[in-house]
Amino acid sequence: MGKALIVGCGGVAGVAIHKCCQNSEVFEEICIASRTKSKCDALKAQLEGGKTKITTAQVDADNVEEMVALIEAFKPDVVLNLALPYQDLSIMDACLATGTHYVDTANYEPTDTAKFEYKWQWAYRERFEKAGITALLGSGFDPGVTGVFAAYALKHHFDEIHYIDILDCNGGDHGYPFATNFNPEINIREVTSKGRYWEEGRWVETEPMAIKREYDFEGVGKKDMYLLYHEELESLALNVPGLKRIRFFMTFGQSYITHLKCLENVGMTSIEPIEFEGKQIIPLQFLKAVLPDPASLGPRTKGKTNIGCIFQGLKDGKPKTYYIYNICDHQECYKEVGSQAISYTTGVPAMIGAMLVMQGLWQKPGVYNVEEFDPDPFMDALNKWGLPWQESFSPELVD
Numbered sequence: 001m002g003k004a005l006i007v008g009c010g011g012v013a014g015v016a017i018h019k020c021c022q023n024s025e026v027f028e029e030i031c032i033a034s035r036t037k038s039k040c041d042a043l044k045a046q047l048e049g050g051k052t053k054i055t056t057a058q059v060d061a062d063n064v065e066e067m068v069a070l071i072e073a074f075k076p077d078v079v080l081n082l083a084l085p086y087q088d089l090s091i092m093d094a095c096l097a098t099g100t101h102y103v104d105t106a107n108y109e110p111t112d113t114a115k116f117e118y119k120w121q122w123a124y125r126e127r128f129e130k131a132g133i134t135a136l137l138g139s140g141f142d143p144g145v146t147g148v149f150a151a152y153a154l155k156h157h158f159d160e161i162h163y164i165d166i167l168d169c170n171g172g173d174h175g176y177p178f179a180t181n182f183n184p185e186i187n188i189r190e191v192t193s194k195g196r197y198w199e200e201g202r203w204v205e206t207e208p209m210a211i212k213r214e215y216d217f218e219g220v221g222k223k224d225m226y227l228l229y230h231e232e233l234e235s236l237a238l239n240v241p242g243l244k245r246i247r248f249f250m251t252f253g254q255s256y257i258t259h260l261k262c263l264e265n266v267g268m269t270s271i272e273p274i275e276f277e278g279k280q281i282i283p284l285q286f287l288k289a290v291l292p293d294p295a296s297l298g299p300r301t302k303g304k305t306n307i308g309c310i311f312q313g314l315k316d317g318k319p320k321t322y323y324i325y326n327i328c329d330h331q332e333c334y335k336e337v338g339s340q341a342i343s344y345t346t347g348v349p350a351m352i353g354a355m356l357v358m359q360g361l362w363q364k365p366g367v368y369n370v371e372e373f374d375p376d377p378f379m380d381a382l383n384k385w386g387l388p389w390q391e392s393f394s395p396e397l398v399d
């Protein structure tokens with residue numbers, strides 16, 4: 001079918017690249033390009049020999065000219081951005097300059113402010129429309145599958161959705177007192193930010209981790225979960241008509257919270273540069289350097305994730321409740337692709353988003369979030385490519 005350029009070669013990219021190679025009818029050729037080329041070469045050596053042709057390249061994705069030169073040389077049908085959120089805009093600029101479709105899993109963040117907002121990427125809408133190319137934003141699990149679940153619920157189960165609660169539970173245990181399951185810098189920036197949810201047309205802000213609930217997750221059991229701001233709240237609040245409230249909860253164990261509080265209290269999670277031995281360093285980046293690499297957690301992590309959405313609304317004039325979720329086993333993921341479930345649940349939908357864009361099923365000129373496309377082919381692909389979903393019509397609700 002075609003060619004994809006995959007930018008980044010970390011935890012999520014590793015899974016997406018495994019999945020592209022399993023799906024060689026669509027991904028006939030891929031180029032893995034990242035800052036550290038040796039990681040791309042190591043993955044190529046591991047996966048070579050199948051039907052997908054793999055090449056590798058070194059690229060600084062912050063540099064638009066370098067990205068343009070790489071795209072012009074490789075001529076991909078789509079660029080799948082699995083580097084960090086900081087690179088989103090430079091990669092989108094390179095896609096515009098070369099007329100190439102774009103897919104990512106996380107919204108742009110400036111390096112100096114921890115702020116999750118789509119405004120920077122939505123500002124590219126007209127330019128992508130004029131160039132006749134598609135930018136698909138947030139094709140991971142959350143954001144990503146959660147938005148597809150919302151579109152699917154709206155298409156097949158509701159006339160109006162009034163309440164959405166997104167529940168993200170990681171019941172995995174890696175045996176370390178403190179480690180993050182994906183890029184520590186991005187993860188800690190997310191959980192130390194203020195909580196925020198959307199209700200009756202306005203944002204309600206809370207102190208970080210101020211709202212706590214307990215929930216009994218299928219496949220995992222009872223867990224404490226905390227209200228966080230998460231980027232899909234912004235797009236879903238706009239794209240689900242008639243919505244009255246949307247919230248996002250994530251589970252954290254007591255050890256994680258205690259360590260995080262301590263690190264925060266001593267200033268280690270700060271993104272303000274400080275002077276250290278004549279050099280400017282950013283405490284959070286230093287912390288990242290001393291924490292376990294998320295990629296190394298794969299062989300140690302046991303247990304399951306359960307991520308999904310509870311919808312409440314109306315169907316044929318009657319109140320209806322619907323819960324749709326995926327349960328994913330850390331060790332099964334490790335057996336299949338050599339990584340834990342957090343990277344797996346993001347890498348699989350990233351491959352699916354790129355596939356649907358390449359196949360033309362999810363193509364329309366402009367910049368779109370996942371819930372703005374027909375959810376059905378994505379939902380079928382989740383079942384086929386390793387993230388089967390389940391549904392319940394009488395779930396426990398979150399107060």
Ligand SMILES: NC(=O)c1ccc[n+]([C@@H]2O[C@H](COP(=O)([O-])OP(=O)(O)OC[C@H]3O[C@@H](n4cnc5c(N)ncnc54)[C@H](OP(=O)(O)O)[C@@H]3O)[C@@H](O)[C@H]2O)c1
Nearest residue numbers: 008009010011012035036061083106140141142143182183
């Ligand atoms: N939507 C979701 O559900 C979800 C969930 C988890 C993560 N994510 C997103 O997925 C993305 C990847 O996360 P991850 O956990 O895989 O992170 P990661 O393991 O840190 O990998 C990031 C990769 O990007 C590369 N990179 C960083 N800056 C670069 C640059 N300027 N030029 C070229 N390559 C660069 C890194 O290169 P080096 O190897 O040289 O460091 C690394 O290979 C992030 O944007 C994250 O926010 C989304």
